[in-house]
Amino acid sequence: MSRRPILWGVLIGLLLAVLFAPWTGTALGRLAKARAARASAAAALAAPTSLSALLKPELAFAGTNAAAAIRARIERLAQGGGVLVEAVAPIAAPPPLVMVQLRVSGPEKAVLALADAIERERPLLRFRSWRVAPAEGGGVRLSGVLVGAMR
Structure with a gap:
């Protein structure tokens, strides 16, 4: 097998990676925001609730x-x-x-x-x-x- 088909495959893969980079970055950014929101929600649920204002x-x-x-x-x-x-x-x-x-x-x-x-x-x-x-x-x-x- 010659090196030419392998070189073309590597070049096409790099080209596709460059083309899909904006969508991948957006997806990773959304994933990071979702993980941060989940962590803050879990911390809010774990915090003790105040029972001070039960009645007038x-x-x-x-x-x-x-x-x-x-x-x-x-x-x-x-x-x-x-x-x-x-x-x-x-x-x-x-x-x-x-x-x-x-x-x-x-x-x-x-x-x-x-x-x-x-x-x-x-x-x-x-x-x-x-x-x-x-x-x-x-x-x-x-x-x-x-x-x-x-x-």
């Missing part, structure tokens, strides 16, 4: 003693309705949230009225989970987890 300030509990304020509110409402507060215990929650485990018992109407009053009053407090079961002596027992927010 007037709907959240003030200060760091929100669990004590929730306990006082539950005891005040229970005393007014004739319901026995068996347990109110704080549960670990992310910083702007406050969670409290609750267990009360009494007459069915009074316990349901207490649950309604807890959720209706301000600052905002909601049942995350709850369960009503019959209690000994003819009443019912409400147990659940309350969630509120702190400022």
Whole structure:
């Protein structure tokens, strides 16, 4: 085999490489931009999110003693309705949230009225989970987890 066909092949290959260089450069530039955008999106997803603005300030509990304020509110409402507060215990929650485990018992109407009053009053407090079961002596027992927010 002579060198002439190999030389022509090399020259045609170089000519094609020069002709396609602008499109190749554009494609490589777009690829670099896409990789940079993907990396910044991944970094944004990996960054912790701020939970500071969950509610308006007037709907959240003030200060760091929100669990004590929730306990006082539950005891005040229970005393007014004739319901026995068996347990109110704080549960670990992310910083702007406050969670409290609750267990009360009494007459069915009074316990349901207490649950309604807890959720209706301000600052905002909601049942995350709850369960009503019959209690000994003819009443019912409400147990659940309350969630509120702190400022």
